Amino acid sequence: MKIKFHTLDSYMLKVCLSSCFLLISYFSVAQSNDCQYKVEGTMYNLSNQQPLPYGNVHIAGTQKGAVADEFGHFEITDICMEEFDLIFSFVGYKEVIHHHDIYHELPKIYLAPTDVNLESIVVEGEQIIGDLQSGTVSSISVKDLQQNQSGSLGDLASNISGVTVIKTGQNVVKPVIHGLSSNRILIINNGVRHEFQNWGAEHAPEIDPSLISNLQVIKGAATVRYGPDALGGVLLIDNPPLELMQPLRGAMAVMGKSNGNSAEGSMELQKGFERTAVMAQVSWLQQGDLSTPNYQLTNTGKKEKSLALGARYHFANVDLNFYYSHFDQELGILRASVTGNLDDLINAIESEVPPDTQRFSYQINNPKQTVKHDLFKLKGRWNGQNQLLEMQYAFQINQRQEFDVRRGTNNSRPAIDLELFSHTLDIDWKHPQIGNWTGSLGVQTLYQDNNNIPGTNTVPFVPNYNNSRIGVYMIENRQLSQKDWIELGIRYDYQFSSVIGREPDNDIYNNDINYQNASVTFGYRSEITPDQTFRTNIGTAWRPPNISELYFFGRHQSTIEYGLLRFELDENNNIITNNILTEKEKPAPSEMGLKWVSSYQWRSPVWDAELTGYVNYVANYIYSRPGGITTTVRGAFPFFLFEQLDALFAGADFSAHVNHNKNWYSEIRANYLWARDVGNGDYLIGIPPTNISYGINFKKRKWGPLSSIESGIMLNYFFEQGRAPRVISVRDLLDAKLNEENLFAEDGSNFDFLPPPDDYLLASLVWSADYKPLSFLFKVENLLNSSYRTYTDRLRYFADDLGINFSLSVKYKF
Incomplete structure (x- = not known):
């Protein structure tokens, strides 16, 4: 069989060409219709x-x-x-x-x-502040971030106007926002509430500042968006965002410091593909004993290791993000803060050089802390038409051991050994615009399991407990004009706690506690001109008492503390700690706050200035105050009592960046805070004093072989705290005890063991330069080598603060 082939005639050719043309035209039109x-x-x-x-x-x-x-x-x-x-x-x-x-x-x-x-x-989309458009939000500058990442999170945050620190020695530093700290400040670490043993001044957040790429502070009462505990404000921490289609890039850095003879290093890597992106960060630190201008601070060494891993997978309208971080820390507490008897305690407080001062060492002995913190986060994000749905689950493990100076084999056992498991599930829906309103609805849940690990051979300082909490919120924004916006927010939370612990005689006690409350906020924002912005926000906030604040009992590092339900006062203000009280015998209501914050920002080519004023009334404020001195088998210690009162905080923050010319600029920051027990007309202890800082800086691009160079000097003046309680020294307490005199029978007002420290000036010098892929940073802190004590430092009773410190870092980027 033969097969015969025929060529197309002219008619068929025209038909095919016409069909192809029509088909191409159809797809072209369809494609053009999609180009919208x-x-x-x-x-x-x-x-x-x-x-x-x-x-x-x-x-x-x-x-x-x-x-x-x-x-x-x-x-x-x-x-x-x-x-x-x-x-x-x-x-x-x-x-x-x-x-x-x-x-x-x-x-x-x-x-x-x-x-x-x-x-x-x-x-x-919006920055990490989310729906809080009227909130006063301050960010750390790029310069301050680069120059202070080798310190603590508290020290880093204190470079933001309105933020100070509270300390227990030189290694435990916590941020303070407008006079409030610890459980009244929320830390949102990469979108997750950082859950740890956040009670007292002795526990700093387990976050490595060298891994932070962005730090913001919300100064208003942000309870509506972030949940209970945000009476003072919120710290928002972010790592570098994961970008797709990015070449491999990274950085390695090393640093050395003279004070403590410390060495530290860090490394980060990031790579973006078509649909995925990954990152890894690691850092380490080794520090020996720190020193004042005149003597060593024995047993103030520190060791840290941290790791962070992240991954992102991208679909057309869905993103999945995974994040894991690990933080491992061991740090010493000043040895002179632990004494053997009352005479030793007086000697430790009154001596010019603390007792037990030894030569420099890297060894960390008791008293000390070891902490490990792990965070796992899985977040899904669905982007719809004019709406966004986010779901996030996070799991955290916090392991804390605290070692005291003890006798015999107990010295190697932790006196406090706690393990905290936290689960959080957050759902947030940014709904499509409804009329002129935009906003979000959300649900946040929390479950915690806190346990004492057996083997401490001591009555647990904090009982075992489980916390369950659920909160729902709604925040709505409306644009009134091209320049004006308002926002409204409401939230409801319910918390249930189950507590089980031991009495001093090892009898078991248990209790079930529940708290619930609603929070509201109203805000207004106005873009007065393109260079001027005004924000004002008033909102309520609340915080249930922490289990530790209710049931503290006994020795904790350098002090002894008694929680709200662990003591009572008789008619002569004598302290009785024989049994545990119930909520009926001694009610412990939630803290209730009402905070009004207003800020005005003015930007121009010459300056960028911001002034913030605030008033914060906190009812049922839980307050730790000195109660006296006591002796135990472990030594003599000052002890503190937890009480509730109505407190008022008011103040102002100011910051400005002034460009003098192309190369010179100045930076100014100032904080003022007034605080008082309004019910009893008394002052509060530990309120940060007024401070003012001024820095003058020189910056120039292209200086010989250097691509850039910058240098500056910063002066920071801290005033003496003139609004402090009366002083009753340890010697006064001892003399009264020997004479069987009750100093508190007629006057049970607040007191302190020492008067506030004198005012002082701290100077620092910074020089930085870039040469090709290398960056150099040289810094001198306490340039004048001044002797001083920090009023908000629990260990100021025993020693001065740090002397001069030289640091040098080198960073290589690729």
Whole structure:
């Protein structure tokens, strides 16, 4: 059989060509109908958070792009693709590539100048502050972040106006916002409530500041958005965002310090693929005994190790994020804070040089703390049309051991051995716009299991307990005009706690406690001009008593403490600690706060200034105050009592950045706080004093072979706290005890063991430079080697604070 082939005649050829043309035309029209996507956003200068005008952006592989306007805003229309890469650039700034799709929120682009260590970043949607548009939010500057990441989280946060610190010696530092600390400040670490043994001044948050890329502080009562415990404010901490389609990049850094002869190092890596992105960070630190200008601070060494891993997987309108971090710390507590008898205690407080002062050593003996903290987080994010749904589960393990100076084999056993498991599940829905209102609804749940590990050979200082909490909230925003916005928020929380512990005679006690409350907030924000912004927010907040505040009993490091239900006062103000009281015998209601915060920000090419004023009334404020001195088999110690009162906090913060010319600029910060027990007309102990700081800086690009150089000097003046309680010294208490005299029979008001320290001036010097991929930082702290004591330091009774410290760091980026 033969097969015969025929060629197409002219008619068939015309039909085929016409069909192909129509088909191509159809798809072209269909494609053109799909070219209705657009992307818009705002470009900012990462260093000062100000809009970056006339920056460039274009879609990779195309000619389509735009130039930002004078306010940094850009818009690209008629985009045909659902997913694409955006390339942002500006002369003198680091380029950034961002993978975007039409389902995600509009991006904010933060371009880093070429002479800073940080990389440019992109934030999709609102910044981490979320729905709280009227809240007063302050961020740490890029310069302060780079220069202070080798300290503690508290020291790093104190570079923000309105934030100070409370300490137990030099290694345990906690942030204070407007006079409130510990359980009244929430720490949101990478979107997760950081859960740890957050009671007293002796427990610092287990977070490595060297791994932080962004730190913000919400100064208002942020309970509505973040839950109970935020009476003072919120610390928001972020690691670098995970970007897709990014080349491998990273950094390695080493640092040495003279005070403590410390060495530390860190490394970070990040890589973005088409659908995934991964990151890893690791750091370590070894520090020996610290020193004052005149003597060693024996047993103040520290060891730290930390690790963080992150991964992101991207779908068309869904993102999955995984994060894990581990923090391991061992730190010593000043040996002179532990004494053997009352005479030794008096000697320790009155001596110019603390007793038991030894030569420098890296060895960490008792008293000391060892802490391990692990965080696992899984977060899913669905981007719909004009709406966003986020679900996040987090699991945390906090293991804490505290070793006291004890006799015999007990010295090697921890006196406190606690293990805290925390589970949180958060759901947040940013709903489509309803009329002129936008906002979100959310549910947050928490379950905690806190247990004492057997083997301490002592009555547990804190009982075992389980906490269960659920909260629901709604926050709505409305734009009144092009310049004015209002917001309303409401929240309800219910918490149930089950407690089981031991009496001093080892009899078991148990109790079930529940607390519930509602919180509301109202805020207003006005963009008076493009350079001036006014914010005001008033809101209620609440905090249930921490289990530790109810049941504290016995020795804890350098002090003895008694919780609200572990003591009572007789008619002569004598302290009775024989049994545990019930809530009926001694009610312990929740703290209830009402805080009003207003701020005014004024920006110009010459300066950027912000003034914040606040008033915070806290009813049923739980307060730890000195109660006297006592002796136990472990030695002689001052003891503290937990009581409740009505407190009022009021004050103001001021910060300014002033550009004198192209190379010179100044920075000014000032904090003022007034606090009082309004029910009894008494002063509170441990309130941070007024302080003012001023820094003058020189900055220049291209200095010989260096790509940039910067130097500056900072002066920080701390006033003496003139609003402090009366003073009753340990010697006065001992004399009264010997004479059988009751100093509190007629006057049970607050007192302190020592008067507030004198005012003092601290000076620091900083020099930094960049040479190709290397960055150098040289810093001198306490430049004048001044002797001083910090009023908010629990160990100021025994020793001075740190003397001069030289530090040098080198960082390599690739």
